[in-house]
Each structure stands twice: as C-alpha cells, then as structure tokens.
Amino acid sequence: MMADSGPKEVAVIGNTDLTSAELDNNIKNTMVEIEKGTSLLRKMEISVAEAEKRTGKNTVNMQELYTVYLIETRPVDALTEGITPDSLWRRYSEFELLRNYLLVTYPFVVVAPLPEKRAEIVWHKLSADNMDPDFVERRRVGLENFLHRVASHPVLCNDNIFYIFLTEQDKDWKEMVYETGFQAKADSRLKAVNAAFRVKNPDGRFTELKHYSDELQTVLSQLLRVRARVADRLYGVYKVHGNYGRIFSEWSAIEKEMGDGLQSAGHHMDAYAASVDDILEEEEHYADQLKEYLFYTDALRAVCRKHELTQFELEMVALDLTCKKQQKEELVTGTVRTFSLKGMTSKLFGQETAEQREAKLQVLEQQLKEGEEAVKEKNTESDEFVKTAWVDIERFKDQKDRDLKEALISYAVMQISMCKKGIQVWTNAKECFNKM
C-alpha cells in the first residue's frame, strides 16, 4: 500500500485513492499535526488519581450522592521530577459535557468513548451498583484512559476547552463550554436520520464503515455477554472445590494414617477455590478493553452520519441549483417543460409582460450565482470533511488493530497464568494424596 514516492509514513494514512501529490501534501499536514498532537502527552503527565464521594445539591435542588475524580497533571521534564502535580476535581457529568463538546466541534474525529455510566455487562459477582468500589475503580481507570486518548489525538489535544478541563479548577468551565455555542452547532437527530435515508451518493467507504461498526457492535456485545457467563461458571467450579477443603479437614480428624495427607490436601483445595478471584479480576481488564471498542462503534457511526448529512446537504443544494438553471432556461426560451402552477395560470390569464420576465430573470440570475456559490462551498466542505475524517478513520483503524492485538495476547497470557496456577495446585494436592 506504499506510495512510490514520498517517505514511508506511520500508518496514519491509508488512503491510496489520492494522487501522490496529494499524498505528499497530506503527509506534511498530518506530520505537523502529529507533532503538535503528541506534544501534549509528551509535555504532560495526566492521570485520574483518585475517586471520592461527595454530596451536593443537584439541578432540582435535591441532595444527591455522587463521585468526583481527581485529575492530576504535571509537565514531563526530567528536571521537574518530584514536583507535586496540579490537580482538580471533576465529576462524570463534566466528562460527558467535554465529550459532547468535542463530538460537535470536531465531527470528523472518531472521539474516544467514556467508560460505562452504569455497569451493564457484568457477571454475578460484580455488583451493578454505581457506588460499588470495584466499579468506581474501573471507571477511574476508564476515565484516565479517555483523557489519554484525547491528549494523544493529533487534533483534539490542541483544543483549549480540553486544556482548561485538565488544568484549571475554574468554576465557570461549564459556562465556557456553553459559550462556545456548540449546542447550537449540534445536528438534530431527526436531520441526521432523514439524511441517512435520502442521501443518494454517499462515499462508499463510509457506507462500508457503517456496516462494519454495526457488525463490530453486535459481535462484541455477544462476545462480552458470553464471556461474562463463562466467568460465572468458572467461578462456580472453583468455589465448590472449597467444600473439599472443609470436608477433608473434618474427615482427617477421624482418620489415623490418612489424616495428614487429607488435611494438607484440604488446604490446597482452599487455595484453588480462592485463586479464581484474581483470575477473574484480571479478565475484567480484558473485558474493559473490548468494551472500549464496543463503545467506539458509536463514535464511528457518528462520523458516518455526519458524512451522510454533509453529502445530503450538498446534494440538496446541487439539486436546487439544477432546478434554478432549468427555470432560467424555461424563462429564456419561453418553453414550459415542466408543469407548474405559474405555467397554468399564465396560460389561463395570459403571458407575462417583457418587463416582468426581465425582472424574474434577474432574480433568477442572482439566485443562480448564490446557488453556485453554495454548491462550491458545500463541495469544499464535503471534501474537507471526507478528507479529514478518513485520515482519522485510518488512524483509528491502526490504533484498534494494535490495541486489540495486544489485548488478545494479554488474554492468552492470562489463560497461561491460570493454567500454571492450576498445575501447581493439583500437583501439590497429588503429593498430599500420595501421603494418604
């Protein structure tokens, strides 16, 4: 997939449809952006260090219990190691606000998802309670991950709102966000659905991407559900072995020769039963990695929707222009090709005067000019969008392949560790049984 000319590049650009000139240009642009982008994470250490429970009054003036997260930032500098980081507290809803702002402001970016608001795909041991400490901890990790994703994104990391979110305990941060007017820029859902239905020529790649994200969502949901059930069952198997521990111990009390062997075997059975907790805790991390990409599919679909909308608007504007051109032609040639009320009334009530026609023509000319401008504008807009969006999508694809590959490897490592533990326990138990 390599271009013949141009330097070999990080797999950010995957679009082989561009000419080599455009490729060069793209490379220069993205290289600059990468420089700018990675600089934020290079310059700053960001972490979500803690979580705390607070009470306060909510918007309807009722007392509520919520969790806040401590965001710490510190410049990455060998000389400044040991300096206490700047920190501020943010709650989940503020993260949501930030993300919504980013979604609207950079619609061509596949914006990283937030961790679950509520624990949904869980196995029985994990409580679905938002206040449960395990859940809160996993959410803390998820939020940190989100911030890292944004901070390492070549475009998003430069956003000022984001920077202030991280660094200034400004009570009016929310105000600032609202003042950007991003809410007005947001496309209505209805508009988007309408466009999705009526668009005629969307870029095939986006259609494909939409299908892919639907497929990925389905398959990951299923995978996570089945994994949770498997974890449940595994838990059951291990824990029942704990009964062996107790019974062996009791039994050893009434046996003479067998007593020692039974007693120690019992301890190993207890160890076996207990070992499943760590095993499944580790697996939760793997599940979280998959969940992130499950939630990413929403972001992918959002970008596709934006494209469809942009394309649709372009098509509408182009259609309008065509209409106007046709009207002009009819007016000029005097032929009425299309049925119109005007045409009928003029037939009934007589033709217009020359001045009236002239006036109409002038209006039309003006409209045509505006229309052409609009089409040009929309075209550029659409092209820009497709270009920038596709760059980010390629970036996302590579990130996804890398991350998931790593996740699968770490899953295999987990399985290996589990097997090794099993071997050890049962080998020990075997020794004990031998002594019976």
Added chain:
Amino acid sequence: MSRTIDAVVSPTQTNTIPADISGQMLDLDEDDDLEVFSKDSTLAEGSMFNASMQTSPGSMVNQCKFEEDEEGDSKDIFITVDNPESHVTAIETFITYRVLTKTTRSEFDNSEYEVRRRYQDFLWLKGKLEEAHSTLIVHPLPEKFVVKGMVERFNGDFIETRRKALHKFLNRIADHPILSCSEDFKVFLSAQAWELTTYKKQGPGFLSRMGETVRAVANSVRGVKNRPEEFNAIQEYVEDFSNKISSLDKVTQRIVKEQKEYLEELKEYGPTYTLWSGSEEELAEQLKGVAGCIERCCKETEEQVGHLSDTLVPVLHEYVLCAETLKAVLRRRDNIQAEFEAKNEALATKKVDRDTESSDLGFVWGSLLGKNPEEARHQRQERLDGEIEELKEEIDKLEDRVEWANNALKGDWGRWQRSMRGDLKSAFLSTAEKNVDYYEKCLAVWETFLLSQRTEPSEETDRDNTP
C-alpha cells in the same frame, strides 16, 4: 422368589453445608435429587442351621488364609463381568451379564467358567453371604434403581456403571479370605442358569426365615446393654465417616454439574471469536487463533469431566453404600449380643424361680387333684432344673456365636479400613493427576498460540518503520 426384605432407607441426613466461601453458589441443600436406595438390609441373622455356613471359626482359618498375604501375587481367581445383553420374555425384560471366571483353586472342578447372571442373582448371592457371615463386611452392590432423572434401566450409561460395580463386587468377594470360600459363591460362578435356580430353592424354608426375622426385630428393639468399647469406637467412626463420605459424594457431583455447565458456555464462546474474525482484516488470523484455542480447551474440559464421572464419582458413591453396610453389620453384631444377653437374663430369672419356694397356683391345683405336695414340688424342681440345663446349653452356643461374630468383625474391620484407604487414595490421586494433565494440555494450547503471535510482529515492523 426373592427372600430379601427391601427396606427403602430414607436418604442419609444432609448436613447443611454452609456457603462459607462465596456466599451464593454452595447451597448444597438445594440438591434434592437424592436417590432412592433399594438396599438389601436384611435383618436376618446368620442362622445356625444354614447349610452353607461354616461350622466353626477354627475350620475356617484352616481353609483360607486370614488377612496376611491377600495381595496380587497369590491371586488365584480372576473374574470379569462384561457383555450385557437384554432378554425379553413374556413377563419382563431384563439384562444379563456374562461372568467369566478363571481359577486354579482346587474346590472348583474346572479352571474356567462362563455363565450369565442377572442383577437378581447378584442380590441373592449378597443375601446368602450376609446371612452366613452376618458380621463380615460384604462390598455393596450398585443400587436397584436410581430415581433421579435418567430413569431408564436400559440406558447405556446406567448399564455400564452397573456393570463396573458388579465386576468390583465379585472381585472384592474373591479377594476376601473367608467370603471367597463360600459355597454359594462357588455355585454363583459356576452353575448354569437352571442349576442355579434349583440350588436357590434349597435352604431353610420361608417360615423359618420369617421366624428368624421376627426374633431379630425383637432383639433390636430390646437393644444391646453392654457393648464393648471397641465397637462403640467403630460405631462412632462409622457415623462420622458416613457423613463425610456423603458430603464428598454430593460435592463431587456438584463439581461435575458446574463443570458441565461451564463447558456448555465455553462451547458458545469460541465461535464468537470466529464470527468476529469475519469482520476484520488485520485481526482475522489472530481471532481465529483464539477461537481455535478455546475449542481445544473445550475438548480437554470434556475429557476431564468424563474422567471425574468415571473415576471419582463411582468410588465415592460406593463408599456411601459401604457406610450403610457397615451400619448394618454393627447392628447385626449388636443383635447377636442382645440375644445372648436376653438368654442370660432368662436363665437368671429361671434360677430365681427354682430357688424360691413359692406357693404357686400349680401347688394349689396339685393338692386339689390329690397330689402329694412334696411330690408336686419335687416335680416342679426337676422341671425347672431341666429347663435351666437347656438354657445353659443354648447360652454356651450363643456365647460362642458372640465371640465368633466379634472376632470376624474385628478382623474384617482392619481389612476394610485398608481397602477403603487404598480405594479412596487411588481415586483422588487419579483425579489430581487428570487435573494436572488437563491444565498442562490447555497450557500447551495457549503457549503455542502465543508463540505464533510473537513471531508475526517481525513482519509488521517492516511496515511500521517510523522515519
């Protein structure tokens, strides 16, 4: 006609096994699927007049070796139970098993026998052995039927399980120094079907057996008064052992159940990775790899569960039945002692009777009828003396019987404990070994996968060169 009295024993009391570790998954009380045992717990005792019983302990010791070398190198009889076949008659359908015997023992006319036996025949044999040696420990038979879910008597698994248990039953008897010398055992192994039927019809009639049973019930109601301490100890042990082994049985069955359910879920898990690989390009190979690993682990899991079901579950179950056998043996021993104690009491009463000059009704009658009071009293004395002498003789015999029963039990007790230890040790060992093997195989599967992943990145780094 079956002479056994089938006592449907209520299920062994389930001690509540608290969910001490997790809190949720260990409620074994919900395991209400307890089996209905049809046990051959006869209350009949070794009748002194049973033709097949050896006459005295002494002669028995002479005939067969007692305890010392019963190990494999002196094994001179080999029995296999196999080849189940179903037979259909007008009245019923039943299964027979082939019993093949190879032996060098002198009491057998041939060195090889092949006969077919049905479950009823095994039951008969067990009953005869217990009748003749009421305080010896006879290895249990598999149950008559199991009311749990798989109700069909002709289900393949059920037949196989039963076959194995019957095989073990006969071999245990063959290993037993005393029981293997039993005439009934010999007939069981060697007689043709019609011969066996004829043979079964011999022996004490129904009524005399009923009488024995009634006596036994009466004695057990009376209870034993001075049980020797060592038997008290054995009794206590048996109680505890029974509880423990029942619990182990339940736990193991629960493990099998959980493992099977885990397997079911695992079978669905692998395919989701395959499904996913269909949507991916870069990741497809890797995802298929993971799916393959999970599939292979499924196979290993299936094997492991099978091993558990075949090896540990039946042994634990056998010993649950053993515990019941032990309880019955102890009861029978108690009854023998009770009978002896009863007779002793009767003797004491009679002596008192004789020694007291009582003006009883008989004396009055006698005088009414014109008998000489002196003579009447004399007659009475003589009668009582006679009765006392009879009683003394009976008591002597009973005393012998008690001693014989106690010794038999003591001897067999040690033997039983040893084979229990051996059986359970090897079953648990085998299970542990299988589990190690299971984990080792799964480990190999995932390590192979990991290896294949680690070599691939070398291809990727060519593409990923940063300028």
